[in-house]
Amino acid sequence: MPSNQPIVLLREVGGDRYLPIWIGPGEATAIAFAQQGMAPARPLTHDLFKDVLEAVGQELTEVRITDLRDGVFYAELVFASGVEVSARPSDAIALALRTGTPIYGSDTVLDDAGIAIPDEQEDEVEKFREFLDQISPEDFGTSNQ
Numbered sequence: 442m443p444s445n446q447p448i449v450l451l452r453e454v455g456g457d458r459y460l461p462i463w464i465g466p467g468e469a470t471a472i473a474f475a476q477q478g479m480a481p482a483r484p485l486t487h488d489l490f491k492d493v494l495e496a497v498g499q500e501l502t503e504v505r506i507t508d509l510r511d512g513v514f515y516a517e518l519v520f521a522s523g524v525e526v527s528a529r530p531s532d533a534i535a536l537a538l539r540t541g542t543p544i545y546g547s548d549t550v551l552d553d554a555g556i557a558i559p560d561e562q563e564d565e566v567e568k569f570r571e572f573l574d575q576i577s578p579e580d581f582g583t584s585n586q
Contacts, residue, residue, distance in 0.1 A: 448573065449534060451506070451546060458555035460506065460546050461573065462514050468531035475538035487535040494540070504537040506530050506546040509553050 447469035451460040464472070471487050474480075484492060494501060500521040508515040516533040518526045528536075537544050546555075558569050 449531065451534075451544060453546070453551060453555065457557050458551055459558055459569070460551060460555050462506075462530050462534075464531035464534075468529075468535055471535040472531070472538060475535060487532065487539055490536055491539045501536065501540050501542045504528075504533040504542055504544045506533075506544070506550050508547070509550050514550070514554075 446463050447466060449462050449464055449469070449472060451462065453459070471485050474485065475487070481488070501518055502521050503519045505517045505519060506514060507517050514530045516528045516530040518528050518533055518536070520526075534544060536542070556569065556572070
């Protein structure tokens, strides 16, 4: 990446779009640990938050990537109680991976920032990697609709 900033790619279920979200290195580590099933000797912040939710009997039912404004993504944590809490997408994704919670992207966000990779063929994926090498987070803004 031009800025050496990690990126998370969310894939559309039943579609061919990917949503690229630039994240910080700490969040990238937290997401990678969760994906690999690694448990650190001491809980990371997202592990602690998961443990607190369990201790107080709150269930995270979904994570929503809700908006993209001025190149910044926004997310919400949705709890079984009906409470919704604003969150950074990277933190929301890290928590969702730890709790097995589904992640949803709004149609508007996918329309504005989603990138189609038909059939996920290797040459298409390579083209996407080349594309990512040439862009920065500032390239993703909202449309003037």
